[in-house]
Amino acid sequence: MPYPAKLTPDLILSEAQTLLDNGGESALNMRPLAAALHVQPSSLYRHFPDRGALLQALEDAASTEFNRVLQTASAGKASRAALWAAAEAYLSYARAYPHRYGLLLSPHAPAPVQPGPAKDLWNTVLGLVSALSQTPDDTARTVALWAFLHGFVVLERSGQFGLSGPRGGFDTGLTALLDEMKRVAANRPE
Amino acid sequence: MPYPAKLTPDLILSEAQTLLDNGGESALNMRPLAAALHVQPSSLYRHFPDRGALLQALEDAASTEFNRVLQTASAGKASRAALWAAAEAYLSYARAYPHRYGLLLSPHAPAPVQPGPAKDLWNTVLGLVSALSQTPDDTARTVALWAFLHGFVVLERSGQFGLSGPRGGFDTGLTALLDEMKRVAANRPE
DNA sequence: GTCTATACTCTGATAGAC
DNA sequence: GTCTATCAGAGTATAGAC
Structure with missing residues (x-):
């Protein structure tokens, strides 16, 4: 029963924005971000080359x-x-x-x-x-x-x-x- | 041939100050601090309860x-x-x-x-x-x-x-x- | 394009021998 | 009071199966 599960840059950015707003830059990490998107961390790297780009x-x-x-x-x-x-x-x-x-x-x-x-x-x-x-x-x-x-x-x-x-x-x-x-x-x- | 090797709070603070001045708070870590003092990290905890006290x-x-x-x-x-x-x-x-x-x-x-x-x-x-x-x-x-x-x-x-x-x-x-x-x-x- | 699995490096801190 | 050895956790990022 996978969630929408389709990852797009905008979807990632939106969730990243939420993490940033809640906990600051230091809370914007790849593992929690992936978790919030119901995805494995490695999947994020298909859309953003690294954390800095995000x-x-x-x-x-x-x-x-x-x-x-x-x-x-x-x-x-x-x-x-x-x-x-x-x-x-x-x-x-x-x-x-x-x-x-x-x-x-x-x-x-x-x-x-x-x-x-x-x-x-x-x-x-x-x-x-x-x-x-x-x-x-x-x-x-x-x-x-x-x-x-x-x-x-x-x-x-x-x-x-x-x-x-x-x-x-x-x-x-x-x-x-x-x-x-x-x-x-x-x-x-x- | 151990160095002066005698640890005192002041000696630790002095070295910690140097680390802080050079690299900021994030550079003041227990391992590098111990290394600069030619001591094992665990030894520091006999003089300061934790990093926060430092x-x-x-x-x-x-x-x-x-x-x-x-x-x-x-x-x-x-x-x-x-x-x-x-x-x-x-x-x-x-x-x-x-x-x-x-x-x-x-x-x-x-x-x-x-x-x-x-x-x-x-x-x-x-x-x-x-x-x-x-x-x-x-x-x-x-x-x-x-x-x-x-x-x-x-x-x-x-x-x-x-x-x-x-x-x-x-x-x-x-x-x-x-x-x-x-x-x-x-x-x-x- | 997402997955599993893992490599790597860093952190603070503790147990117990000596 | 310093040592060795280790715990437990964080982090980014990559290889290769599917």
């Missing part, structure tokens, strides 16, 4: 998805509101899908210098920041904002804050960074 | 060391200069000892809510921030600054920035956060 596929999907989330959140808003909304969406996504988010900034993740989904994601934030600061290609402020957002996500997740403080820290820090961008824009046409 | 000892040492570094860097400076110096020291330490730093913010690290070395570290930064913002127990701004610093460290390390931008992002972001603290202080006696 992770890469999930990583690309997460980059694309995350990028779309940020764009949707900021679409049609004025520059400061757009960036604020994107920042909120950033936080929400990282909370909702911590392990997908973790995949995006894993050590082996390709730097966003090379074309690809990660680069697209970078460009989305770069565009929002540059619009607010009215500074073309404002990498410095993009880096600063991204560092703040990522650091907040990581610290919050690791429980390094107590129970108080985190949310206030987010609003305070974000306000400080966005206000500075706005201030620069005001002084720019000088 | 990691905990290294983590406490790193917290204490890091705290001392920040205090030394900021000692005797005016509030803004003190905080800026501490931030620079934070970055330098994380760059110089990435794996010790990584231990401090590992998922299993105790939240700085409980007394201990981690709490002391938190209090150091909290004190510097509160002095500048002239806001007692200013957890929100401490969280914001810490998030920024940690995020910057992580992103820089993972190569997520290109070759340009990082350093400018650090100065820009730090300036924005510290200026806001100073501004709040100015408006406080109101």
Whole structure:
């Protein structure tokens, strides 16, 4: 009484996504994945050359998805509101899908210098920041904002804050960074 | 012709520190550690009950060391200069000892809510921030600054920035956060 | 294209001789 | 207090039957 038992890349990826979401990268192993698909581990290798290929596929999907989330959140808003909304969406996504988010900034993740989904994601934030600061290609402020957002996500997740403080820290820090961008824009046409 | 061959907790910790610094937590394993000490793996268990105890000892040492570094860097400076110096020291330490730093913010690290070395570290930064913002127990701004610093460290390390931008992002972001603290202080006696 | 069976390497940890 | 020997488990990946 074999189950559907027909393996396709998409079916494998779907189950792999579930394992990733539940237990993180370290829980995405070939044996449990095969078990969840009612298949022997060796069968997976007919569809993906190795575990790394599986992770890469999930990583690309997460980059694309995350990028779309940020764009949707900021679409049609004025520059400061757009960036604020994107920042909120950033936080929400990282909370909702911590392990997908973790995949995006894993050590082996390709730097966003090379074309690809990660680069697209970078460009989305770069565009929002540059619009607010009215500074073309404002990498410095993009880096600063991204560092703040990522650091907040990581610290919050690791429980390094107590129970108080985190949310206030987010609003305070974000306000400080966005206000500075706005201030620069005001002084720019000088 | 056995080597010094006498095992002490400090000797073990010293070698463990080397392994950690070279390859991170995942490189700190009992077999390589024993080999480096010219000893059999089982011998280590006479001095440490398990691997976790070893990691905990290294983590406490790193917290204490890091705290001392920040205090030394900021000692005797005016509030803004003190905080800026501490931030620079934070970055330098994380760059110089990435794996010790990584231990401090590992998922299993105790939240700085409980007394201990981690709490002391938190209090150091909290004190510097509160002095500048002239806001007692200013957890929100401490969280914001810490998030920024940690995020910057992580992103820089993972190569997520290109070759340009990082350093400018650090100065820009730090300036924005510290200026806001100073501004709040100015408006406080109101 | 899935199966059985297995090779290989790594991990932490323990029992008991000396 | 270090040793030999071993347990028990994890992991990725491959060969070859069907």
